[in-house]
Amino acid sequence: MSDLIDRLDNNQELLDHIVDSFQLRIFWKDKDSRFIACNQAFAEDAGFKSPTEVVGKTEFDMPWPSAEAEYHLQTDRTLMESGEPMLSFEQGLTRAGHRKSWILTSKIPTRSDSGEITGILVLYQDMSFIKDLEKESYKVNRAYQLLRSANKAIISATDESSLFKDVCNFIVDHGYKMAWIGRLESDPAKTIKPITSAGCEDHYLESIRITWADDALGHGPTGTAAREGRVVVNQNFLTNPDMLPWRDAAIQHGYQSSIALPLKTNSGTVFAVLNIYGMEPNAFDEDEAAKLDELAQTLSFGHEALLEREKRFDVMVKSVAALAATVESRDPYTAGHQNRVAKIALAIAQEMGSDADTCNGIKLAASIHDIGKMQVPIEILTKPTKLSKIEMDLIKIHPQVGYEILKDIPFPWPVAEMVHQHHERYDGSGYPQGLKGEQIIIGARILAVADALEAISSHRPYRPALGMDVALKEIETQRGILFDPSVVDSCIRLLKAGELTG
Incomplete structure (x- = not known):
């Protein structure tokens, strides 16, 4: 036993x-x-x-x-x-x-x-070890997914404001508490001015002051990142002595940690700082910080590319304006016609809910829609009597000529196609291709209404101005026949609201 x-x-x-x-x-x-x-x-x-x-x-x-x-x-x-x-x-x-x-x-x-x-x-x-691994994996994957989203935003961005706003929104959508971007000002205090944010509540950014000077207001993560051009992590608002000027406001809003990422020009100069806030202490480990730094570098590159694109676009617009002026200098009776059509087309596009980028493209196309008239004899353009069939046929070549002039210019919009199609008609009776309905791109359908409205209401070589009331009646009569009904409806709403004065 x-x-x-x-x-x-x-x-x-x-x-x-x-x-x-x-x-x-x-x-x-x-x-x-x-x-x-x-x-x-x-x-x-x-x-x-x-x-x-x-x-x-x-x-x-x-x-x-x-x-x-x-x-x-x-x-x-x-x-x-x-x-x-x-x-x-x-x-x-x-x-x-x-x-x-x-x-x-x-x-x-x-x-x-x-x-x-x-x-x-x-x-x-x-299971703490497993949970920690899962958490770290989630955080790195989150930063990776954020990087992908930011790349898409950079590709589609049309201006700095929308690019920065989209990236801040993506950051918050991916689980971070708050994000904001501050620009370095050149004032004596070296202020860092918030220019966009997401997830910010109760006017937090308005309640704090941050600089990139070498003083107490510049020794936090944002100021240090701006001044020294490096990533700075604040793992705990409560225990980090550098965070004292902003501690109470941050804790009140639920911010426990933060990371500041410098945005730089191609020459390496810091022009802004991207700030991301976490809901818990120690939210930014080394791997995640590296991914977020990659995000900041990508955003910096995208911003510089956007500025370069805007410079090229500005040159392009000025060149287009010169072409438009050349056309109008040959035909004093239509001087200002293209600019007026551009204003009307832009208003219609906006009323229809088109985004800012699409509206810019339509406005640009409208401003040169008659560029093909450069090859039409001046005697025909300025003839004060009715045109013969042969003369009318010569006029009708201008959309095709305009397309040939513009087709190889790398516009970010289908400008050449809009110019090519602006005399197409909804029922297929237009020229030069006889397109109908939605075969005609929306920009050209808007141009067709704007062009007709301006032409009818204004002075022409062969008749005096008929006025906006006559133009409105003609547009209404041809709704669904010559012109897209939705475009006509937007045009009528603008006219009745007094927003189109001819």
């Missing part, structure tokens, strides 16, 4: 050794949820030196908060009432020393020989 007891004792020691090696925490409770036994690993989690100190204790004697204790008791009651095991569920646990952790728990009812529930056996394993 003593040999059997010795073997059982040895087996129990072996079992305890195996359980502790796997870092399983095991404990038993009676029907009143009092602890009756546990292993060493659980005793240490609970802040005791040995399992014997745990015996007789309740959940409220443990180091975790009362809310956690109440939750444990609730699951105990649920299990004892149902008699069914609760297997492999995740929960948070505050261990001794206020250590927060995630655990994977299973609770199993213990029974007497008669099958009556006598208590609960609980096993759990610390």
